[in-house]
Amino acid sequence: MVDALHTTLQESKTDQVLIDRYAGEAAEIVGAENVSANQADLLSTCRDYWPVGNIWRAEGSVPALPQLVVWPHNTEEVSRLLALADREKIPVTPFGEGSGALGGVVPLRGGVTFDLKRMNKVRAIDEKNLLVTVESGLNGALYEEQLNHAGYTGGHFPQSLRCSTVGGWLSCRAAGQFSTRYGKIEDIAVSLEAVLPDGTIFSGRNVPRTATGPRVDHFLLGSEGTLGIITSATLRIWPLPEKRRLAAYTFERLEDGLEAIRLFMRAGTRPAVVRLYDSQETGNHFPDLGDERCALILLIEGAAKIVEAEASVIEDCVQSRGAESAGYKHVEHWLEKRFDISVASMLFQKGAVLDTIEVSTNWHNAHSTYRTMQEALLGVEGTMLVSGHYSHVYPEGAALYMTTVGFPGEDKIAYYKKIWQVAMKACLAEGSAFSHHHGVGLHRGLWMAEEHGTGLDVLRRIKKALDPHEIMNYGKLGLGEVQKWQK
Amino acid sequence: MAEVNMEQLLNCALCPNMCRCECPILQVTGREAVAPAGKARITALVRENQLDWDEDMLEAASNCLGCRGCTIHCPFPELNLCDELLYSRMTAKAEGISLPFLDPYLNNLRKYSSPYGQKTGAVVTSGCEAEVLFFNGCTSLANNPASIEATRSLLDRAKVSYKMIEEDCCGYPAQVWGEQELARQLAAENRRKFAAGGASTLVTNCPECWLTFTQRYPDLGQELPLEIIDGPAYFLRLIREGYLEPKKNPNGGDLEIISYHDPCIWARTAEKVDEPREILHMVPGLKVEEPFSSGSCTRCCGGGSMFQLSFPQIASAIARRRLEEFSKEAQIVTACPFCREGLLQEGRQVLELVDLLERSFK
Numbered sequence A: 001m002v003d004a005l006h007t008t009l010q011e012s013k014t015d016q017v018l019i020d021r022y023a024g025e026a027a028e029i030v031g032a033e034n035v036s037a038n039q040a041d042l043l044s045t046c047r048d049y050w051p052v053g054n055i056w057r058a059e060g061s062v063p064a065l066p067q068l069v070v071w072p073h074n075t076e077e078v079s080r081l082l083a084l085a086d087r088e089k090i091p092v093t094p095f096g097e098g099s100g101a102l103g104g105v106v107p108l109r110g111g112v113t114f115d116l117k118r119m120n121k122v123r124a125i126d127e128k129n130l131l132v133t134v135e136s137g138l139n140g141a142l143y144e145e146q147l148n149h150a151g152y153t154g155g156h157f158p159q160s161l162r163c164s165t166v167g168g169w170l171s172c173r174a175a176g177q178f179s180t181r182y183g184k185i186e187d188i189a190v191s192l193e194a195v196l197p198d199g200t201i202f203s204g205r206n207v208p209r210t211a212t213g214p215r216v217d218h219f220l221l222g223s224e225g226t227l228g229i230i231t232s233a234t235l236r237i238w239p240l241p242e243k244r245r246l247a248a249y250t251f252e253r254l255e256d257g258l259e260a261i262r263l264f265m266r267a268g269t270r271p272a273v274v275r276l277y278d279s280q281e282t283g284n285h286f287p288d289l290g291d292e293r294c295a296l297i298l299l300i301e302g303a304a305k306i307v308e309a310e311a312s313v314i315e316d317c318v319q320s321r322g323a324e325s326a327g328y329k330h331v332e333h334w335l336e337k338r339f340d341i342s343v344a345s346m347l348f349q350k351g352a353v354l355d356t357i358e359v360s361t362n363w364h365n366a367h368s369t370y371r372t373m374q375e376a377l378l379g380v381e382g383t384m385l386v387s388g389h390y391s392h393v394y395p396e397g398a399a400l401y402m403t404t405v406g407f408p409g410e411d412k413i414a415y416y417k418k419i420w421q422v423a424m425k426a427c428l429a430e431g432s433a434f435s436h437h438h439g440v441g442l443h444r445g446l447w448m449a450e451e452h453g454t455g456l457d458v459l460r461r462i463k464k465a466l467d468p469h470e471i472m473n474y475g476k477l478g479l480g481e482v483q484k485w486q487k
Numbered sequence B: 001m002a003e004v005n006m007e008q009l010l011n012c013a014l015c016p017n018m019c020r021c022e023c024p025i026l027q028v029t030g031r032e033a034v035a036p037a038g039k040a041r042i043t044a045l046v047r048e049n050q051l052d053w054d055e056d057m058l059e060a061a062s063n064c065l066g067c068r069g070c071t072i073h074c075p076f077p078e079l080n081l082c083d084e085l086l087y088s089r090m091t092a093k094a095e096g097i098s099l100p101f102l103d104p105y106l107n108n109l110r111k112y113s114s115p116y117g118q119k120t121g122a123v124v125t126s127g128c129e130a131e132v133l134f135f136n137g138c139t140s141l142a143n144n145p146a147s148i149e150a151t152r153s154l155l156d157r158a159k160v161s162y163k164m165i166e167e168d169c170c171g172y173p174a175q176v177w178g179e180q181e182l183a184r185q186l187a188a189e190n191r192r193k194f195a196a197g198g199a200s201t202l203v204t205n206c207p208e209c210w211l212t213f214t215q216r217y218p219d220l221g222q223e224l225p226l227e228i229i230d231g232p233a234y235f236l237r238l239i240r241e242g243y244l245e246p247k248k249n250p251n252g253g254d255l256e257i258i259s260y261h262d263p264c265i266w267a268r269t270a271e272k273v274d275e276p277r278e279i280l281h282m283v284p285g286l287k288v289e290e291p292f293s294s295g296s297c298t299r300c301c302g303g304g305s306m307f308q309l310s311f312p313q314i315a316s317a318i319a320r321r322r323l324e325e326f327s328k329e330a331q332i333v334t335a336c337p338f339c340r341e342g343l344l345q346e347g348r349q350v351l352e353l354v355d356l357l358e359r360s361f362k
């Protein structure tokens, strides 16, 4: 009889008597049907899309298990449940849709996982002020669908749109594929409503800007469940675009493409989608373009006249760097395939370790960071392929997204740690930031001190002030040592 | 018996749930364990002998409506998650694990050959060497005898040589509840009865029965020796060939707004989205208005996989969610007894296609 899985990273657990008592009191708050200690529920909320979770799953183990799952329905319930956990010093892990790629939802100390998906209502669409107020557990695709139905877009399309929540985006400072026009989630968020560990509910104002001291609600942006729980947010929306223009180009060298982008961003254009692929990815995604040139795909949208003007400026910039036009079909192809990640599952079944590492570069080191990281990753025994593309561009730089595939044989975990070590070292040595949008989670906590320097201490002090009993999402964002997951 | 396709099940277990937005159970419960890949992960752990079934895991893996909403976004064309879960669940019984809340319905099946219990209002039409055997299905028999009367009246009107028989359940509920042997017995009994009657065509208005006859019976070694036709296609044929000429509903206003709810099996498995609409367009006086999601992207009413019996609260919540996709003014029409039953909430009236057609003659 096999009735329990081995846990690899479990740091500790809470006394079962306390958990049972909590379960009883939680049932009075949310109803018994919304409290569960059943194995199916514990197993399904114990991990996210961190590749390590899949490696361990295949070996019959899980990173760590919660002891209880609760499903609050509204802010008030979250507040009461959190205050109760704080009183008893029971660890709490917020859970959205588990699409995080770095172990952010792994309940290292057991305790209670708050599955937030029952908080899934669009509370109001304010057409006059172009704002929407939405609960944090709503699925991204369903959020966008409701906005589209009313004639608007949320402008936020991460590749995980269909498998992530609004709260997950805010908690991880997510970036969507159309971000160059619409902004990242922190640009889109006007105000947040959140609950602190002691049950305090607070929210920001829905005005365009304030100079009334720091925006305390914005402290929660990117806090990955370590400071409190985001229960709802007011976000910017846009009328559905009048016009959309698609264009693809190829460049002889990656550097030429980067320079072209820098020029049109400097000129003030803001195409929604800007993606520049290295020659390998160009060959993979668009076989008819071959694997010797670098493809740039662009999607410009908005008011027709503005779109035409932007297209014209962009055309001048790309031509100045020797671009060859490749029509628009490749952008259509990308639009159709942009959510298809089936290759990851298939490669995993063939024994591969695949991961993506996104970092934030400036123009002066955008290309050298790519080269250095690629070289470092290819230097690890077992690595078969390292490729990259740039997306999410700014006047000051671009996000670089590296994909690495290796066939390490037996010890996949050791290989996994090795590739991350060399990649992070290369990135930090180049002066780039170690994450652009996937966040930190459990795994990248290992490099938080190098990334932030004394800034990490500031974060620790904020954490201590807001979460004195350290109940919130232990061991994430580099806050708390994870004994069983060292470099 | 069809086997679990481990490669496909693992593809799903390894996926970050890219279709979760289209899983109605997940959307109404918010429960991660019933997310498509959540169920695949649990099931894969059992299949790979890393965990034994327990009741909770079996319950989670049973939370599949068979609506195949997940296929709308799934990048694996060969993956049929509903079937992989169904075949996987069948091993639970051998391990002594079952879901006690299903016992009363399984007992009904064993005793009365219907999950609903003793059959009432049996509608047997016999005495002739009929070409068409019309199979109503347990759900219509139990919940909507009026639709059977409508069907009978339409068939009479079209002068079809048909019969209805004392029906046994098609066996689908037994399969979804993991009772493979019972499903096989019911299939064998049906096969015997159907073959004995001499009819060459079997028509059913129930998508679950249709799916069972066409796809599960061959798996159970009980392939039927009849042509099997779905109700919408059959009635469309009768109209096209001039045997039925629908008229304007005398009670209807100038133009009656009708919205068709695509039953998932007709829309995504049988790929029948045009036939029912064509029928609607042939009935005078109707204005057909599509609900928010329709055709092959339709959203489930919550009635698949016997959920109205096994998980009634979830079924009802899903139906309420689906009802929000219809305009308040529209008369909802569907072509499935489960969908009709599920959508009869919040004061809404729901007709089956046969009810609508028959009404046009009155």
Ligand SMILES: Cc1cc2nc3c(=O)[nH]c(=O)nc-3n(C[C@H](O)[C@H](O)[C@H](O)COP(=O)(O)OP(=O)(O)OC[C@H]3O[C@@H](n4cnc5c(N)ncnc54)[C@H](O)[C@@H]3O)c2cc1C
Pocket (backbone or CB within 6 Å): A048, A049, A093, A094, A095, A096, A097, A098, A099, A100, A101, A104, A105, A116, A136, A137, A157, A158, A159, A160, A163, A164, A165, A166, A167, A168, A169, A170, A171, A172, A173, A174, A175, A176, A177, A224, A225, A226, A228, A229, A230, A231, A341, A437, A438, A439, A441, A473, A476, B016
């Ligand atoms: C295929 C795929 C593609 C992806 N593409 C992108 C992309 O294009 N852009 C991008 O930015 N990211 C991307 N990601 C990463 C991931 O989807 C995002 O980080 C997303 O924001 C996580 O949302 P979630 O609801 O799944 O959160 P979860 O994974 O459930 O949680 C993430 C973290 O946030 C915390 N959390 C969740 N909800 C709350 C809340 N309401 N309050 C407080 N804390 C909370 C959790 O505790 C955890 O630490 C991708 C992931 C996958 C699997």
Ligand code: SF4
Pocket (backbone or CB within 6 Å): B011, B012, B013, B015, B016, B017, B018, B019, B020, B036, B037, B040, B070, B071, B073, B074, B075, B076, B079, B081
């Ligand atoms: S059904 Fe397809 S899209 Fe859905 S979780 Fe499984 S593999 Fe992913």
